Amino acid sequence: MDFELTKEQKLLRKMVRSFAENEVAPLAEEIDRTGRFPAETIAKMTELGLMGLNVPKEYGGQGLPDTCKIIVVSELAKACASTAEAFAVQMLVNFIIKKFGSEEQKREFLPRACKGELGVFALSEPSAGSDPSSIRMTAEEDGDSYVLNGQKTFISNLSETEGDFIVVVAVTDPEKRQHGGMTAFLIDRKTPGVSVGTIEDKMGIRAACVSELLLNDCRVPRSCVLGSVGEGFKVAMGGLDSGRVGIAAQSCGIAEAALKEALKNAVTRVQFGKRIADQQGIQFYLADMATRVETAYLMTYKAAALLSEGKRAGKYSSMAKYYASETANYVAQKAVQIYGGYGYVRGTAIERIFRDARVLTLYEGTSEIQKIVIAREIIREAEGGFVE
Numbered sequence: 001m002d003f004e005l006t007k008e009q010k011l012l013r014k015m016v017r018s019f020a021e022n023e024v025a026p027l028a029e030e031i032d033r034t035g036r037f038p039a040e041t042i043a044k045m046t047e048l049g050l051m052g053l054n055v056p057k058e059y060g061g062q063g064l065p066d067t068c069k070i071i072v073v074s075e076l077a078k079a080c081a082s083t084a085e086a087f088a089v090q091m092l093v094n095f096i097i098k099k100f101g102s103e104e105q106k107r108e109f110l111p112r113a114c115k116g117e118l119g120v121f122a123l124s125e126p127s128a129g130s131d132p133s134s135i136r137m138t139a140e141e142d143g144d145s146y147v148l149n150g151q152k153t154f155i156s157n158l159s160e161t162e163g164d165f166i167v168v169v170a171v172t173d174p175e176k177r178q179h180g181g182m183t184a185f186l187i188d189r190k191t192p193g194v195s196v197g198t199i200e201d202k203m204g205i206r207a208a209c210v211s212e213l214l215l216n217d218c219r220v221p222r223s224c225v226l227g228s229v230g231e232g233f234k235v236a237m238g239g240l241d242s243g244r245v246g247i248a249a250q251s252c253g254i255a256e257a258a259l260k261e262a263l264k265n266a267v268t269r270v271q272f273g274k275r276i277a278d279q280q281g282i283q284f285y286l287a288d289m290a291t292r293v294e295t296a297y298l299m300t301y302k303a304a305a306l307l308s309e310g311k312r313a314g315k316y317s318s319m320a321k322y323y324a325s326e327t328a329n330y331v332a333q334k335a336v337q338i339y340g341g342y343g344y345v346r347g348t349a350i351e352r353i354f355r356d357a358r359v360l361t362l363y364e365g366t367s368e369i370q371k372i373v374i375a376r377e378i379i380r381e382a383e384g385g386f387v388e
């Protein structure tokens with residue numbers, strides 16, 4: 001067992017930390033206020049090779065494992081949660097194409113991802129959020145094509161100007177209903193019939209674009225099927241096993257940023273003749289916050305290490321996502337408490353962090369969904385004998 005990052009991972013962290021502090025953090029307040037997507041930051045991240053971080057070298061990427069994704073997402077999230085979100089979604093889409101894509105799809109889309117084109121993952125619908133088995137978008141077979149119709153909602157990395165290729169899950173066999181009747185597709189944004197509906201005006205991660213995706217008689221060739229026909233649910237769930245570790249990492253970064261803000265205030269603010277950092281009540285808060293941040297990182301790295309080794313990681317991925325996202329909310333809430341009224345004022349970093357943290361227990365599966373995944377897994381293990 002080794003709790004140290006490797007020399008290469010430390011170098012990656014040093015590079016991304018410096019980038020995040022110098023290029024990402026200075027924009028965070030403005031893009032939160034205006035809701036502007038930081039396209040210029042994505043362009044710089046492309047130059048640094050980050051957008052293809054988890055893409056194999058043969059397709060133009062860095063070929064780095066999930067553990068490295070944790071480093072990048074968490075460092076970005078310390079500076080700006082919205083930028084970290086855009087990057088985490090890119091890693092999710094890259095992962096899905098890498099794992100389930102045909103050779104032809106990998107050759108077309110992975111080099112595009114490395115060049116900074118944005119990937120989009122479209123699963124949720126207005127009446128299918130926690131329960132994706134009830135999606136209604138259809139993909140009807142017609143000769144050598146499929147024709148897709150329907151609406152997806154809360155889709156990240158998508159707006160009028162952003163989003164270049166889309167992983168979308170639709171019903172191909174309504175008779176089978178639910179899991180076995182769903183298929184994933186990988187389609188180009190420019191395909192006729194693809195459009196964007198409402199662009200959401202959100203409480204937090206305001207600079208990350210989140211929109212409705214509308215598909216209207218969108219005809220795509222059979223070669224756009226991602227994975228096998230009827231396996232769409234498994235493609236989505238398999239992708240989320242990795243995606244949830246990304247959100248765990250985003251949560252760790254946000255929690256760490258909140259703790260840093262709280263400490264900054266605690267060591268400078270004087271009340272009752274001494275720094276509030278010297279008041280025991282505040283110290284207890286700070287100790288709890290720091291302990292939870294540390295635990296969240298450990299859980300996230302463990303899940304990422306299992307994924308990197310190609311091991312079954314769903315349970316650990318859900319545990320990390322559940323714990324880290326709840327931790328980010330706990331730490332942000334306590335940080336505002338330590339700040340007092342000053343932390344409630346628009347434009348302060350901690351007020352933004354508090355709003356950004358709120359989505360973490362919702363997207364890529366709510367905390368309740370993570371608990372369902374964890375419980376089912378441990379019960380299955382108990383029934384079949386515990387697995388080491």
Ligand code: COS
Pocket residue numbers: 123124129130131132133179233234237238240241314363364365366369372373
């Ligand atoms: N990887 C691969 N296959 C998986 C899987 C995973 N992580 N999870 C489930 N499956 C498979 C199951 O093995 C099962 O296969 P068989 O039919 O061959 O036995 C099939 O998928 C159905 O699984 P299950 O019965 O567990 O599905 P449920 O409908 O009960 O749903 C949960 C399971 C709740 C875990 C799932 O619906 C879920 O994750 N919901 C949240 C979705 C989400 O995160 N939405 C946010 C979208 S992104 S912002």
